[in-house]
Amino acid sequence: MTSDSTAQTAAPALLEASGLARSFGATKALVDGSVSVGPGQIVALMGENGSGKSTMVKLLSGILRPDAGEIRLGAERVTLHSPRAALRAGIVTVFQEILVAPDLSVLENLWLGNGSPVSGRRARAQRRRRAAEVLGALCPQPPDLDAPVGTLDLMHRQVCAIARGLLRDPRVLILDEATSTLDVTLRDRLFAHIRTLCRSGVGVLFISHRMDEVLSLADRCVALRAGTTVGSVPRSGATAEELVRMVSGQNAGAERTRVRSGGPSSGQPALRISGLRVREDSAPLDLEVGRGEIIGLAGLEGHGQDEFLRVLAGLRAPAAGTASVLSSRKRAAATGYAEIRGYRQAVRQGIAYVPRDRKAEGIADVLSCLDNFSVPTLREDARLGMLSPRRTRGRFETHGRGVNLEPAPGAAVGRLSGGNQQKVILARWLATRPAVLLLNDPTRGVDLKTKHELYDVFERLASEGMTFVMLSTELEEHLSLMDRILVFHGGSCTRELTHADATREALVSAYFGHGEGAALGGERR
Amino acid sequence: MTITQNAAARPLAQAAPRGARIAGAAVRSPLAVVTAMVVALIAADLAVTPTMFSGGHLAGSVNLLVPTALAAIAGVPSILSGGGGLDLSVGPLLGFVNVFAVAVLMPHGLGSGWISIPLCLLLGALGGAVNGALVAYGRLQPIVVTLGTYLFLAGIALVVLPQPQGGAPGWAGFLSGAWLGGYLPHSLVLLLAAALLWLALRRLGFVRLITAVGSDTRAAYTAGVDVAAVRLGAYTIGGVFAALAGLGLTGLIGSGDPTVGPQYTLTAMAAVALGGNALAGGRGGILGPVLGAATLFLIQSLLSALSVSSLWIQVVYGAVLLAAICLNSVVGTATRARPGAAGGA
Numbered sequence: 001m002t003s004d005s006t007a008q009t010a011a012p013a014l015l016e017a018s019g020l021a022r023s024f025g026a027t028k029a030l031v032d033g034s035v036s037v038g039p040g041q042i043v044a045l046m047g048e049n050g051s052g053k054s055t056m057v058k059l060l061s062g063i064l065r066p067d068a069g070e071i072r073l074g075a076e077r078v079t080l081h082s083p084r085a086a087l088r089a090g091i092v093t094v095f096q097e098i099l100v101a102p103d104l105s106v107l108e109n110l111w112l113g114n115g116s117p118v119s120g121r122r123a124r125a126q127r128r129r130r131a132a133e134v135l136g137a138l139c140p141q142p143p144d145l146d147a148p149v150g151t152l153d154l155m156h157r158q159v160c161a162i163a164r165g166l167l168r169d170p171r172v173l174i175l176d177e178a179t180s181t182l183d184v185t186l187r188d189r190l191f192a193h194i195r196t197l198c199r200s201g202v203g204v205l206f207i208s209h210r211m212d213e214v215l216s217l218a219d220r221c222v223a224l225r226a227g228t229t230v231g232s233v234p235r236s237g238a239t240a241e242e243l244v245r246m247v248s249g250q251n252a253g254a255e256r257t258r259v260r261s262g263g264p265s266s267g268q269p270a271l272r273i274s275g276l277r278v279r280e281d282s283a284p285l286d287l288e289v290g291r292g293e294i295i296g297l298a299g300l301e302g303h304g305q306d307e308f309l310r311v312l313a314g315l316r317a318p319a320a321g322t323a324s325v326l327s328s329r330k331r332a333a334a335t336g337y338a339e340i341r342g343y344r345q346a347v348r349q350g351i352a353y354v355p356r357d358r359k360a361e362g363i364a365d366v367l368s369c370l371d372n373f374s375v376p377t378l379r380e381d382a383r384l385g386m387l388s389p390r391r392t393r394g395r396f397e398t399h400g401r402g403v404n405l406e407p408a409p410g411a412a413v414g415r416l417s418g419g420n421q422q423k424v425i426l427a428r429w430l431a432t433r434p435a436v437l438l439l440n441d442p443t444r445g446v447d448l449k450t451k452h453e454l455y456d457v458f459e460r461l462a463s464e465g466m467t468f469v470m471l472s473t474e475l476e477e478h479l480s481l482m483d484r485i486l487v488f489h490g491g492s493c494t495r496e497l498t499h500a501d502a503t504r505e506a507l508v509s510a511y512f513g514h515g516e517g518a519a520l521g522g523e524r525r
Numbered sequence: 526m527t528i529t530q531n532a533a534a535r536p537l538a539q540a541a542p543r544g545a546r547i548a549g550a551a552v553r554s555p556l557a558v559v560t561a562m563v564v565a566l567i568a569a570d571l572a573v574t575p576t577m578f579s580g581g582h583l584a585g586s587v588n589l590l591v592p593t594a595l596a597a598i599a600g601v602p603s604i605l606s607g608g609g610g611l612d613l614s615v616g617p618l619l620g621f622v623n624v625f626a627v628a629v630l631m632p633h634g635l636g637s638g639w640i641s642i643p644l645c646l647l648l649g650a651l652g653g654a655v656n657g658a659l660v661a662y663g664r665l666q667p668i669v670v671t672l673g674t675y676l677f678l679a680g681i682a683l684v685v686l687p688q689p690q691g692g693a694p695g696w697a698g699f700l701s702g703a704w705l706g707g708y709l710p711h712s713l714v715l716l717l718a719a720a721l722l723w724l725a726l727r728r729l730g731f732v733r734l735i736t737a738v739g740s741d742t743r744a745a746y747t748a749g750v751d752v753a754a755v756r757l758g759a760y761t762i763g764g765v766f767a768a769l770a771g772l773g774l775t776g777l778i779g780s781g782d783p784t785v786g787p788q789y790t791l792t793a794m795a796a797v798a799l800g801g802n803a804l805a806g807g808r809g810g811i812l813g814p815v816l817g818a819a820t821l822f823l824i825q826s827l828l829s830a831l832s833v834s835s836l837w838i839q840v841v842y843g844a845v846l847l848a849a850i851c852l853n854s855v856v857g858t859a860t861r862a863r864p865g866a867a868g869g870a
Contacts, residue, residue, distance in 0.1 A: 063747070087749040099747050101740035103807040104733070112737050113749035116730075164748060 014203040015172045020069035029055040031227035037203035044214040047224035048447035057176045061093035062086035090171030094178040102150030134163045174205045183301030270467040276321035278307040282491040296482030297471040304491035313353035314346035350435035370409035399427040419450035439470040555801030558853045559816040566823035573830045584703040584710040591712040595770030596789040597796035597814035602759035607739030607806025613671040617678035618652045620786010622771025627781025628686040638696035653764020661756035682783035689782040700776025739806025
């Protein structure tokens with residue numbers, strides 16, 4: 001069990017789960033899960049992919065019933081038959097998946113399933129006002145209450161899901177990776193809001209893969225490993241390294257050291273960008289990216305980095321200028337560059353794009369790993385027009401090994417953890433042997449160990465000459481992995497940092513459009 | 526700070542003038558295409574048959590239209606509730622209500638409107654509830670379940686009443702009449718009742734729950750909506766609408782006929798699609814399907830007025846229907862494009 005001794009001395013816990021277990025067929029997703037959240041406490045639940053975090057959250061929110069163990073609310077033992085029951089008991093969960101009804105308006109989504117459906121004029125006005133308050137507290141530019149949620153971008157949809165949770169007046173708020181699409185501003189506002197809630201006695205269970213979030217927010221950290229709670233320590237009593245060790249069970253440093261020393265190899269650049277303007281009002285960008293270079297795209301959400309990446313992928317036409325790729329596919333003799341004009345053409349020229357929203361753009365949930373893997377490269381397995389399953393399987397094993405993919409080829413992708421799904425998609429695109437790999441926030445929702453595995457893969461491939469352009473929302477990633485970082489602000493690339501120049505402070509100040517990080521007293525890491 | 530002036534964020538609250546917004550919404554409305562079609566077809570029908578809206582003519586047309594329109598409304602809630610929701614048994618159910626009223630209630634002396642109409646509505650609700658329970662709690666495929674009840678109800682109607690039989694209740698006679706010299710057919714009362722029921726359900730928030738469940742079932746479930754109960758309710762309400770359609774049919778034919786009902790299913794589904802409701806659920810209302818039913822009716826009356834050969838009428842009818850649905854889809858995709866749908870791009 002846990003080494004939780006403060007629980008007895010302090011006020012009784014709001015929510016206390018002990019010995020929770022749950023299996024899916026032969027798979028034991030959770031063996032002995034325990035967590036306790038006291039009034040006004042923020043507890044971080046940590047664990048790698050497949051450690052049972054999601055299962056735990058589903059048990060606590062009434063989506064799944066435990067095979068064993070008990071959940072107590074205050075002094076009372078409760079059985080949560082459904083999400084409805086959990087919500088009635090005051091346990092409000094904001095899920096990792098962005099669960100909104102796209103056809104309903106923002107206002108309707110915020111009050112979905114909450115309160116009496118029959119309401120008078122005054123109650124309706126009150127709902128409007130409270131919805132506007134909560135959205136206003138979270139967003140600098142709140143979305144229109146009457147707009148259909150389907151017209152919002154991913155970030156604002158997630159804001160709607162969070163706001164719905166906050167409007168429930170939770171006793172215990174569970175945030176399961178609920179910050180993954182938020183930009184820094186919104187995340188900070190959310191955290192401030194959560195701290196206010198805690199002062200009024202609300203307990204928070206917080207699940208995040210981002211160590212910086214955990215460190216800045218949590219009062220207590222609970223670690224799950226292989227379905228078992230292995231530790232519960234006050235935040236003040238542990239360093240980041242200790243937490244990582246607790247989660248992974250091995251001595252993996254939180255600080256990752258780069259494997260490569262060098263930047264790009266000499267010779268012709270892999271990408272040539274001239275006078276490129278992503279939007280009408282952006283400043284033109286000229287850039288050459290060498291072979292084997294890893295370029296990071298940074299900035300607050302919605303400042304043009306996403307558009308830039310999509311221009312490179314051929315998914316979006318730039319407002320002006322051109323992006324060209326060193327033409328590697330068409331005849332070795334052709335040494336020229338091919339301008340990127342469309343997605344399929346870009347793929348032919350050796351550009352592979354791994355999108356951000358795995359569920360919507362990346363994978364086919366019900367198909368197996370193997371099928372998901374082989375979609376773009378199936379032609380290679382054909383002999384006289386007939387597919388050879390053995391050949392596909394062989395390629396899958398080769399490329400799967402390249403990214404440390406563990407699951408069986410036949411496993412349905414929808415059942416895998418986020419990290420493993422990402423590996424399947426990576427393997428898929430690596431199988432096309434791209435010259436340039438475009439990654440849109442590839443480690444979003446991926447646990448630390450897998451992240452480090454992915455970084456190692458990226459670095460190895462880069463040293464073999466593959467060029468990377470990678471949008472990332474994580475500072476650590478930029479600092480530890482990238483050769484160069486392009487920081488976007490207001491639709492333009494406003495700052496370019498080399499690996500040597502990149503410090504946390506320089507990067508953050510560039511996020512907010514300040515030209516010089518030094519002005520804020522940045523210190524080299 | 527400068528962050529609050531986040532120029533990059535999409536302007537979320539539009540500041541267009543009210544008039545322009547309303548005009549834009551009218552064009553963007555899923556009802557735009559079907560409304561335009563109805564107007565055009567009425568014009569065409571009037572050109573061919575100038576007497577179309579004369580008293581006697583109008584009442585007959587409306588009486589013919591009402592059961593179709595109500596059948597279309599009956600198809601709405603199940604489709605709106607998503608998850609492949611669909612009620613194929615709408616036609617046989619309304620047919621069985623007709624048979625029930627004439628061949629079961631009348632011989633037992635229950636012909637009075639105060640008794641037989643509520644019993645008919647109850648029968649409809651029961652039929653819908655059986656579908657709903659099998660779909661929502663039995664977790665069976667709606668298309669298979671309602672095909673089963675389709676066959677069951679069509680069969681039982683024939684068992685109860687093997688031959689068409691006259692002797693409709695008194696209220697059926699009333700429904701075939703009209704006020705104001707034929708300009709205000711009594712059968713519109715049924716349509717009005719359906720509209721009031723729908724408005725009441727909207728006011729009660731139930732329509733919004735159906736829409737939420739159809740739009741994203743998991744979002745509704747995790748938000749604490751009792752998804753199964755909502756689906757059960759949706760099918761039950763559909764059954765009540767089907768019963769209203771059955772009353773309309775009884776008024777129209779003034780007798781009991783076990784073979785007419787099932788034909789309404791396909792027309793109803795076509796009308797819902799024409800009306801701009803998403804067949805995947807989550808989007809739509811009842812006005813579109815009513816206009817869709819009107820479109821189908823007007824096409825048919827235009828074709829017969831033009832004395833198109835009865836052999837060809839089906840072919841032309843089908844082709845026009847396909848064209849209309851294509852047009853609806855094209856306009857719909859063009860105007861309902863979702864800027865944020867592609868992952869914040």
